[in-house]
Amino acid sequence: MSDKKVPTNPPLRAVALFEICIFLGAASLLDLTLFDGDRFRHVEPHPFWAVVILISVHYGSRLGVLAAIASSAFFLIGNIPARLLEQDLHEWVILTFKLPLLWFVSAVFIGEVSARRIRAHQLLSEELRQSKGRESALIISLKGVNAIKERLEVRIAGQWSTVRKTLTSAKEIEHMEPERALQQSLALVANMLQPEKFSVYLIEGNSLVFAFSQGWGKEEELFQQFTSEMALFSAVVGERRTVCISRPKDELILGKQGVLAGPLINPDTDELIGMLKIEKTSFSQLSIGALINFEFLCEWIASIYAKSHEYKISNSPVPDVKQVGQGRG
Structure with a gap:
């Protein structure tokens, strides 16, 4: 294994933030126009699962948690249901915050599994880059060796011609x-x-x-x-x-x-x-x-x-x- 260090989490990417905003904005617009405007509270499975899972898989746990926070905010702000008389506080809290909690847990779990894959991919990419660099260096060295060999061959041929002429001339002189x-x-x-x-x-x-x-x-x-x-x-x-x-x-x-x-x-x-x-x-x-x-x-x-x-x-x-x-x- 290479000693090359790979970041434990992928860096925040503007494209991921853009994807989260576009998805949640489109989902909210769809909820207001075609559904009841309750942020898909009664839809199973909830559409916000898609953005949490996709962001966690593709970018890792850090951005996955960010997607879960954004989804929870879109889901809860201005949309917290009133507590019924027959509900106790514990039951009401669970029903209200169950989905956001599941999104957070899923983002961390899926994101960490994905982060391992991302780190392995980055490590393989780095090793491939180093291998290509070594290959390029070897090719350059080989070309240099071939050039030196050709020059030596020409030099040896010239020296042999010189020796032959010298011996011939020496006998005559x-x-x-x-x-x-x-x-x-x-x-x-x-x-x-x-x-x-x-x-x-x-x-x-x-x-x-x-x-x-x-x-x-x-x-x-x-x-x-x-x-x-x-x-x-x-x-x-x-x-x-x-x-x-x-x-x-x-x-x-x-x-x-x-x-x-x-x-x-x-x-x-x-x-x-x-x-x-x-x-x-x-x-x-x-x-x-x-x-x-x-x-x-x-x-x-x-x-x-x-x-x-x-x-x-x-x-x-x-x-x-x-x-x-x-x-x-």
């Missing part, structure tokens, strides 16, 4: 020239991080020198070199850490040069070869997952660049010793 491998790695950055503008810098002495970029227009100016005196060089090369604009101290280091920057470090030799810097991307891409992917790409690009160097050296032609000796002779 390992056998390219170092500069070509570095340039092709930009496609992997675009697939995984989806930035609007980004660039790669290589370490040359005490400077980070621009090498490749993507997303920049011909008329747009891109910073070409970061020297050792600059804060970004110190953070990326000196401290060897990733700099992100979402961190207050890193925002000052980046200035207006980008939103994310990280060192390209070969994981096998711990050699720092340069920097990957993202100049422009959507806010949704600056998540923790995107930062992890960025650091992975920095390490991966450095590894690919180093392997392409090894591949270039291993495939370089070795001079023939005999030919070298003959040339000297």
